[in-house]
Amino acid sequence: MELARAEPGALHRLLRLALEQVRGDLEGLSREHVERLAELALSGATGTVVELPGDVRVRRQYDAVTIEPDEPRAEYLPERAQLPVPGEAALPLRGVVVRAEPAVTPDGFAADDPLTAYVNAGAAARGLVLRSHEPGERFIPLGMTGSRKLQDYFVDEKVPRRLRDRIPVVTDADGVVLWVVGQRLAEPARAEAGAGAVRLSASFEPRNEEDT
Known part of the structure; x- marks a missing residue:
């Protein structure tokens, strides 16, 4: 036709x-x-x-x-590291380091800094993992009740293709996504103001990546 x-x-x-x-x-x-x-x-x-x-x-x-x-970038192989509290974990291929420390969620905290997030202490109680996201991975964005495919979220948020495979997630011990690093907190990580929490802060190594 x-x-x-x-x-x-x-x-x-x-x-x-x-x-x-x-x-x-x-x-x-x-x-x-x-x-x-x-x-x-x-x-x-x-x-x-x-x-x-x-x-x-x-x-x-x-x-x-x-x-x-849409095939993933071949150079970003799967990575995984335990994230101690307090402590830090790194994914060398992605050039990212995430630090974790006990904290109290500030009153009126707004995610003005996308590289900082507060996760409720209960979600972190049995340990945290920093890892690359998996094919077909889903998460529940903060404020929503249903899950979304992470790749669909990247498309709708217009995250450049060259960056998507570099963005890791922080999960709980059962693999539930708590934070799409630098992008969006997940509903299971919701931390109420004044409550015990874990403060996560991320840093990415600058890279000159060409879009493909």
Whole structure:
């Protein structure tokens, strides 16, 4: 089918079918995502790339539209380290260090510094782990009740592709994500003002990374 001649409804159905074949499902895909893809198919410039939830990239190449899995950067192999309290842990490949120390959650604390977070003491009671995020990893963003795929969160928050595989997570002893480092605290980590907590602070080694 020539996309430019397709009726809008037929085009949307065709694109959704193609996405389902690549992804295996349509979870997290909204009407807005399909409309962006339709716009790319009809009038996008050659070389334009649209990233969609579900680790999918859609690229316009002349008269063709290619839908393909978004492959992770090969140089960022999985890493994992115990994070003692007090103490610190590092992931050398990602150039990140996270420090942990007992604290009390400040009254009216706002995450003005994205590299600082407070985790409730109960969540940290059996130990913390700093590690690379896993394929298909999910977390519950602070203030929400349902979980989201981490890669979908990165897409919606417009986190550059070159940085996503570098961003680690802090989890509890059971693997529940408490903090997407430098990005978002998770609901299970919620710390009430004045309550005992663990203060986490992260630092990233500066790097000159090119987008791919």
